[in-house]
Amino acid sequence: MRGAMELEPELLLQEARENVEAAQSYRRELGHRLEGLREARRQIKESASQTRDVLKQHFNDLKGTLGKLLDERLVTLLQEVDAIEQETIKPLDDCQKLIEHGVNTAEDLVREGEIAMRGGVGEENEKLWSFTKKASHIQLDSLPEVPLLVDVPCLSAQLDDSILNIVKDHIFKHGTVASRPPVQIEELIEKPGGIIVRWCKVDDDFTAQDYRLQFRKCTSNHFEDVYVGSETEFIVLHIDPNVDYQFRVCARGDGRQEWSPWSVPQIGHSTLVPHEWTAGFEGYSLSSRRNIALRNDSESSGVLYSRAPTYFCGQTLTFRLKTIKQPDHAAWLMPKFVISCSFWCLSVALQVLWFYSSKPPHSHLQWPPGAVFVNGKEMTNQLPAVTSGSTVTFDIEAVTLGTSNNNEGGHFKLRVTISSNNREVVFDWLLDQSCGSLYFGCSFFYPGWKVLVF
Template structure:
């Protein structure tokens, strides 16, 4: 009986544990639903506010423009009226002056006719003489109505038609932004961001990626990339720190950007690639990702190694040349198992590299295949993957690199320009990470690693 009770007790505990797990999962989903609801309601509120603000500003601007146009047209009417009335006023002054002279002459003539016989001759003589000087047959010319401006206002109904057509199509509402962030992949001291279009009808000409540090100490969004590509490697990021990323697009022939995508949080746990400071012959930048070969070493071809073995298979290591010096066959950019200062060259055993003349070396031996020469702006990439392991004493070997592996075969791809070489590289011992390095015989070379 006790055994049955024990079994029932065990089953009850398992059921309780399953119920707790089930409830926890449901709570997490409920939290996800709440976040989704908040996003829908929050974005809807923001969209309403944006629409009201935009159309209020548009109405104010349209009213201002129409008022300015009305004022300009009224000013034109005022100017035409003033210019047209001025000669009419001048003509009216002449007519009124002539009428005044005529009235005065009429009064004198009537007075002369009414005067006595003793004064009549003198009065009539004076009147006749004055009438001759007035030129009663000379009348001022009054313009005909057809020669006088008749001010009118004309309106083009096409403006209202155009406004109606444009207003019906002005603005749009979308349930999703036209682009979204598809993937965030951690890299050493960086994050690879990939995005894609979700609106097939949207013809994107350019994309714009922004990021900022999240959390209470977060900064403002800043531009990381603007261009045609749909991926970008954000460099110079602090490990184990959350960053918010968002992307938008600009349509063909448009100047305005689309709405931002929903922000995505990304972070990297990998330490950044850094050059080893304090190496004679090289100056390293403050972030230790840029190295400059100076002339402090008069001769030889010193090697600058990475500060730690931070390159891992499955990732891409890139060297970007931002300044060049005199090339030398001993120059090298590559990857090696160790970073010992005693190793004065990358063209040696347990290392793969490319020289500035394009020659590729595997374990110190030059390959027959050759890549383009390295020049200003060149980007050299190293990609590696594990293709084989050799176990000790035929023990079982997992996919992960372990202590029971005596040798490791890597498939290496080195790319430069539009060409690449692919070969297998056999390591004598299994390693978790690899060092990278550079070697230049002459000063002036500057290389960025990421």
């Protein structure tokens, strides 16, 4: 009883320590949640402020553009009025000049006649004769025709006031405010030298026709387009390891021209070392990032290897044919795919290229196209021919053996899935020892073949 009493303070002290640690952990978690709330509040406030600025700018631009368009239309109509006025007033001006000339002529004739008549018939007989002769040549009975008012233009403006209602209806329906974008980034998956970006719709009423994906380094102020299309997944390549990147996506509604608002930017990075080819191999040239290999001559027959064993079980190793050259010689000259580990080699011979992993057992491989070889033994499965844009993927996972036969006679088992053009081959690969990482390589007989690895 006394021993228990002596231990009680120690138990109380231990319990107190645990409670303090629990309280500290609780406080830390609450702090994280407060920071999350602050971020959420900041997002709402900043997005609301940005939306206000966008709306104000847009409607100010609309007012300026509409005012400019109305001014231009007014100038056009006034010019039409001026043209009609000038064109139709000219005949009237000509008629007026003719009449005014006739009036002046008549006035002169009246004055001359009155003077002639004052002298009587006697000595002024010659003046009367001269006046009468002059008057007979003037054609005093000929009057110019003046058009009736109904026959001359009467200008007016036809203005349809219903345009105000039409414009008003369009203005009242113009623009919407959404509480969240219609699409959001769903997942970021790291790859060697790349990141797979997946997104999804979050607005069921929105029908997407195309998506647009952008990314940038977090240290950059400029986003750049990396994908526009109908897919909801894309792998962004040329990603530097251990560098943060921001990704955002938007969508274009069915039958629409404008893009939706951008999704909330998501930050992702890859810790995986990019796959690279080894530089300096005869017959091959590499891109600046050394992830694209081009066969540039057919004189040398060497094999191009990876710079390091950067492929690990559980990953997907992908080879994409950027360009191909259709061979016209024997099928056994066509390149193949291969994976190898130490002294064991897994090979896949397709129509025109091949890959493997770990130090290769041979520098020349002569197998039928489409064949699959495991440790030199041909499998029965065949893969289809590849074309430009085709991809070949390797997925390898370690198979856990039973405890009674953990290594099946000293072998380790890897399950390999090889996919190409919607066809795949799955089999188990037995090795005498485990392999932590694998090399890969390629060999092309014909120049002009280019392959990307990621």
